[in-house]
Amino acid sequence: MKKRATVIDVAALAEVGASTVSRYLRNVPVKPAVAKRIREAVETLGYELDETARALRVGRTRTIGVILPKISNVFFSQAMQLIEEEARQRGCTVIPLTHQDRMSQQQDNLAKLRRYRADGVIITCAPGTLATDVQVALPHIPIVAFDSYLSSEIDSVLLRNREAARIGTEHLLGHGYKNIACVTGRPDIYSFKERIAGYTEVMTSRQLRPNVITAPDYDQLRFLLGVALQGKNRPAALLSLSDFATLNVLTTFRELALKPADRVPIIGFDDFGFAPLVDPPLTVIRQPIETMVRYALNMLFSRIDGTASKETQAISLPGELICRRSCGCA
Amino acid sequence: MKKRATVIDVAALAEVGASTVSRYLRNVPVKPAVAKRIREAVETLGYELDETARALRVGRTRTIGVILPKISNVFFSQAMQLIEEEARQRGCTVIPLTHQDRMSQQQDNLAKLRRYRADGVIITCAPGTLATDVQVALPHIPIVAFDSYLSSEIDSVLLRNREAARIGTEHLLGHGYKNIACVTGRPDIYSFKERIAGYTEVMTSRQLRPNVITAPDYDQLRFLLGVALQGKNRPAALLSLSDFATLNVLTTFRELALKPADRVPIIGFDDFGFAPLVDPPLTVIRQPIETMVRYALNMLFSRIDGTASKETQAISLPGELICRRSCGCA
DNA sequence: CTGTTAGCGCGTTCAA
DNA sequence: TTGAACGCGCTAACAG
Numbered sequence: 001m002k003k004r005a006t007v008i009d010v011a012a013l014a015e016v017g018a019s020t021v022s023r024y025l026r027n028v029p030v031k032p033a034v035a036k037r038i039r040e041a042v043e044t045l046g047y048e049l050d051e052t053a054r055a056l057r058v059g060r061t062r063t064i065g066v067i068l069p070k071i072s073n074v075f076f077s078q079a080m081q082l083i084e085e086e087a088r089q090r091g092c093t094v095i096p097l098t099h100q101d102r103m104s105q106q107q108d109n110l111a112k113l114r115r116y117r118a119d120g121v122i123i124t125c126a127p128g129t130l131a132t133d134v135q136v137a138l139p140h141i142p143i144v145a146f147d148s149y150l151s152s153e154i155d156s157v158l159l160r161n162r163e164a165a166r167i168g169t170e171h172l173l174g175h176g177y178k179n180i181a182c183v184t185g186r187p188d189i190y191s192f193k194e195r196i197a198g199y200t201e202v203m204t205s206r207q208l209r210p211n212v213i214t215a216p217d218y219d220q221l222r223f224l225l226g227v228a229l230q231g232k233n234r235p236a237a238l239l240s241l242s243d244f245a246t247l248n249v250l251t252t253f254r255e256l257a258l259k260p261a262d263r264v265p266i267i268g269f270d271d272f273g274f275a276p277l278v279d280p281p282l283t284v285i286r287q288p289i290e291t292m293v294r295y296a297l298n299m300l301f302s303r304i305d306g307t308a309s310k311e312t313q314a315i316s317l318p319g320e321l322i323c324r325r326s327c328g329c330a
Numbered sequence: 331m332k333k334r335a336t337v338i339d340v341a342a343l344a345e346v347g348a349s350t351v352s353r354y355l356r357n358v359p360v361k362p363a364v365a366k367r368i369r370e371a372v373e374t375l376g377y378e379l380d381e382t383a384r385a386l387r388v389g390r391t392r393t394i395g396v397i398l399p400k401i402s403n404v405f406f407s408q409a410m411q412l413i414e415e416e417a418r419q420r421g422c423t424v425i426p427l428t429h430q431d432r433m434s435q436q437q438d439n440l441a442k443l444r445r446y447r448a449d450g451v452i453i454t455c456a457p458g459t460l461a462t463d464v465q466v467a468l469p470h471i472p473i474v475a476f477d478s479y480l481s482s483e484i485d486s487v488l489l490r491n492r493e494a495a496r497i498g499t500e501h502l503l504g505h506g507y508k509n510i511a512c513v514t515g516r517p518d519i520y521s522f523k524e525r526i527a528g529y530t531e532v533m534t535s536r537q538l539r540p541n542v543i544t545a546p547d548y549d550q551l552r553f554l555l556g557v558a559l560q561g562k563n564r565p566a567a568l569l570s571l572s573d574f575a576t577l578n579v580l581t582t583f584r585e586l587a588l589k590p591a592d593r594v595p596i597i598g599f600d601d602f603g604f605a606p607l608v609d610p611p612l613t614v615i616r617q618p619i620e621t622m623v624r625y626a627l628n629m630l631f632s633r634i635d636g637t638a639s640k641e642t643q644a645i646s647l648p649g650e651l652i653c654r655r656s657c658g659c660a
Numbered sequence: 661c662t663g664t665t666a667g668c669g670c671g672t673t674c675a676a
Numbered sequence: 677t678t679g680a681a682c683g684c685g686c687t688a689a690c691a692g
Contacts, residue, residue, distance in 0.1 A: 006685055017663035022687055031661065051445045052391060053685035055382040056668050070411060077407035081400060084428055093446060095423050098414055115381045116423060250607045272604075277580045279609030336669055347679035352671055361677065383669035386684050 005045035013041040025049065055117060064300065065113035066096045067106060067123040068146075074243045074272040075287065076124070079146070082293040083122065090301060092119075099126045101186060103133075110137035120300045122146050127188035142303035144296045148190045149314065155303070157295045157315040159287045161191050164319035165198030165239065168267045168285050171321060172237045173206065175328040177265065181211040181235035183225060184245050185218050195241045195269070211235060218248050225252045235264060237328070243270035250278060265328040269319075281324035288317050335375035343371040355379065385447060394630065395443035396426045397436060397453040398476075404573045404602040405617065406454070409476070412623040413452065420631060422449075429456045431516060433463075440467035450630045452476050457518035472633035474626045478520045479644065485633070487625045487645040489617045491521050494649035495528030495569065498597045498615050501651060502567045503536065505658040507595065511541040511565035513555065514575050515548050525571045525599070541565060548578050555582045565594060567658070573600035580608060595658040599649075611654035618647050 007025075011018040014037040024030045024038045041047070055061040066083055068076050080096060087094045095118060099106035106126040113121055120142040123134060131151035134143060145156035165182075172180050182199045184192045196212055203210040213228055213235075215221040228235060229252065240246040246268035253263050260279075268275075271286040295315045302308035323329045337355075341348040344367040354360045354368045371377070385391040396413055398406050410426060417424045425448060429436035436456040443451055450472040453464060461481035464473060475486035495512075502510050512529045514522045526542055533540040543558055543565075545551040558565060559582070570576040576598035583593050590610075598605075601616035625645045632638035653659045 007687090008685080011663095018685095019664080019687070020662060023662085026687085029661075034662085048441070049445055050386075050447065050685055052382055052385040052447050053668095054687080056380075056386050056670085056684090057686045057688085059668075061382060071401070071414060072408045072411035077410075078402045080407075080410075080426070081402035081428065084401060084426060088427075093425050093427070093442060096410070096414060096426060097418075097423070098411065111378070112423065115379055117380065117382050247603045247607070250604075254606060254611075273577045274580075274602075274604045274608060276584060277577075277609070278604060278607045281584075337671090338669080341679095348669095349671075349673095349680080350678060353678085356671085359677080364678085380669055383684095384671075386668090386686085387670045387672080389684075 004050070005047040006050075007047070009045055010038060010041045010047050013045060014038045059117070060119050060304075061117050062092050063116065063118050064092055064094055065109070065116075065118040065121040065123075066094055067109045067113075067121065067125075068096070068098060069101050069124060069126070070098050071096060075147075075270045075289070078272075078289050079293055082290055083297065086293060086297045090297070101126050101189070103128050107133070107137065110134065113141075114138065120144070120304045122296055122300060124148050125150065125190065127186060127190075142300055144300045144303075146292065146296050152314070153312055155299045155312045155314070157292050157299070157317070158191065159292070160316045160318050161194035162198030162201070164269070164285045165195040165241075166202050167319070167321055168239050168269075169199045169202040171283075171323075171327060172239065172265065172267060173202070175237070175265065177237035177328070178208055179211070179233070179236040180208070180239060181213050181228065181237075182239045182241065183213040183221070183249055184241035185215065185221050185248070187212065187214045192241050199239055218244070221245070222248050222252045222255070225249060226256060229253075229256060229258070229264065238264050238266040240266055240268040243268065243272060246270075246282065246284075265326060267321075267327045271322055275322075276324055278326075280326045283324045283327035283329065284322050285319040286322050287319055291317055334380075335377040336380075337377070339375055340368060340371045340377050343375060344368045389447070390449050390634075391447050392422050393446065393448050394422055394424055395439070395446075395448040395451040396424055397439045397443075397451065397455075398426070398428060399431050399454060399456070400428050401426060405477075405600045405619070408602075408619050409623055412620055413627065416623060416627045420627070431456050431519070433458050437463070437467065440464060443471075444468065450474070450634045452626055452630060454478050455480065455520065457516060457520075472630055474630045474633075476622065476626050482644070483642055485629045485642045485644070487622050487629070487647070488521065489622070490646045490648050491524035492528030492531070494599070494615045495525040495571070496532050497649070497651055498569050498599075499529045499532040501613075501653075501657060502569065502595065502597060503532070505567070505595065507567035507658070508538055509541070509563070509566040510538070510569060511543050511558065511567075512569045512571065513543040513551070513579055514571035515545065515551050515578070517542065517544045522571050529569055548574070551575070552578050552582045552585070555579060556586055559583075559586060559588070559594065568594050568596040570596055570598040573598065573602060576600075576612065576614075595656060597651075597657045601652055605652075606654055608656075610656045613654045613657035613659065614652050615649040616652050617649055621647055 007018045007021045011021045084094050097109035103126045122144050124146050125148040143154050149156045200210040215224050240249050267283045269285050271284045275282040275284055337348045337351045341351045414424050427439035433456045452474050454476050455478040473484050479486045530540040545554050570579050597613045599615050601614045605612040605614055
């Protein structure tokens with residue numbers, strides 16, 4: 001079991017100093033003849049940089065933390081995939097950490113990233129998170145809020161949540177539905193709060209009574225949906241604020257064994273592969289995930305590199321209404 | 331901008347030696363009075379362990395690498411979520427790396443995990459991977475193959491792929507369908523090869539001609555499916571080997587605007603939230619992901635801790651046929 | 661352009 | 677039980 005080669009081994013074989021090897025490896029100019037000897041030594045010894053040693057010395061790990069509610073979720077798994085790809089291209093690795101909407105777990109995540117000295121952090125906050133919570137938890141570490149907003153001092157990239165909700169609500173109104181309900185789990189999550197606000201604005205501006213169906217957990221949400229759908233003041237259409245909420249709505253339809261005619265038109269947030277294949281094909285508001293991720297990582301890395309301007313940015317991007325049939329469109 | 335406290339700072343404040351602090355932090359017995367002083371010093375200084383320094387010294391990073399084809403995929407995103415949770419419970423972090431079924435990218439991933447000194451690796455191999463490829467890439471690092479198999483010398487945990495495919499095929503035969511086709515992308519991936527074998531066994535044992543519809547990429551797969559479905563020798567039923575293949579089959583149905591009567595019964599692999607909600611509700615073979623992940627991590631950590639026996643294990647777990655209606659069941 | 665030297669923060673000798 | 681000293685592998689500072 002021979003040990004891995006170090007810069008010193010390479011230096012010895014190439015008959016140069018260790019720092020010259022280090023320089024060569026970091027593309028600092030080195031005399032061609034020397035470079036060649038080092039290259040060969042690296043080759044024959046199979047030398048590979050030890051990131052742990054480099055991290056200790058330099059204080060940078062080439063690692064970014066990604067804190068999010070859950071990975072197994074269409075929106076976030078797509079985001080994680082894209083983040084991993086972008087990070088790879090920049091020579092970084094990603095440490096994903098989930099908080100499952102629990103503040104305490106989120107704080108544990110932050111502590112972990114401190115211990116591992118992540119160079120930067122992308123975070124989708126747990127409900128109730130204050131800007132100071134994450135700022136004091138991550139002193140001097142670049143942060144980008146993704147699909148959430150912390151304060152004007154922290155970069156963020158989000159969907160134009162209110163606008164998107166307004167568009168969805170108005171589309172439903174355009175079909176002639178008046179009694180539109182808005183359904184979501186966890187109304188305390190930032191993006192959902194905003195979407196609720198957008199929905200409510202439209203409804204009240206038309207003198208319609210907003211009706212937000214929500215519950216602390218999704219079992220209760222399905223229950224409430226059941227009573228709403230079977231009650232006398234049955235909603236005429238639904239605006240669902242996330243893919244997971246939509247899943248629960250459709251599941252409730254199924255559990256209630258509603259006849260197609262009794263099923264309520266619905267628009268959901270988030271697009272995904274199977275959306276066109278459910279019955280009826282789901283009309284959704286698509287988030288521009290690729291763009292969101294690209295912005296988030298550009299901002300994060302420009303902070304890490306110190307090439308960012310002082311001012312923080314709050315990027316907000318439009319959603320796209322993808323009309324299929326569940327909204328009532330032919 | 332005050333720097334973070336180190337063991338030395340803590341030692342100074344507690345008026346002990348640095349090594350005593352280190353011992354205290356690792357729960358090595360220390361005199362109670364001393365322990366108290368250290369505890370207080372840690373508290374007032376806000377000391378936190380630096381994992382990068384520890385890693386350099388100890389040679390272990392408390393980090394496991396997870397190499398997989400893609401995160402944005404129902405099966406793997408579920409797996410990643412569970413892996414993250416299990417790893418968290420063991421005080422580890424996860425580095426996810428995707429290879430998108432490309433060998434070269436997989437080799438890059440392996441090199442990265444070497445540089446970051448991952449303590450262990452869970453890998454779902456890219457097609458064409460040889461056992462030696464990963465063994466030489468990861469010298470002396472514990473490896474568990476997940477949803478793939480490398481050799482008898484490497485631990486693995488998989489679905490009983492052949493059995494599962496047999497069950498699915500037999501179920502379709504039980505409905506009276508004879509001309510059953512098997513559809514999958516990437517037939518060179520281990521699990522798919524096995525599933526194809528299981529399907530083929532059943533078909534040939536009944537003197538039926540196996541018909542594997544496959545293509546190097548999913549666009550071509552949809553095209554081939556289209557011609558098959560519209561040809562004269564139209565399959566009577568389909569066995570789809572992955573959630574993604576199923577997505578493509580159903581998409582093809584839709585693209586072809588097949589009338590419900592003309593749609594072909596289908597059984598797919600992998601269960602997911604929207605499966606009961608597509609039209610018709612999807613019959614699937616569910617993989618026991620939770621159990622698979624638990625086994626994988628148990629095996630990996632017992633190797634890392636050195637508590638594992640010498641012999642390697644190849645765990646294979648049964649799939650569960652979840653009958654909904656797409657298979658032809660009432 | 662190059663080599664020598666000195667730590668980064670920890671855990672582990674070893675001797676007390 | 678404790679502390680002093682060393683070194684993990686690397687890069688930054690300095691001198692040549």
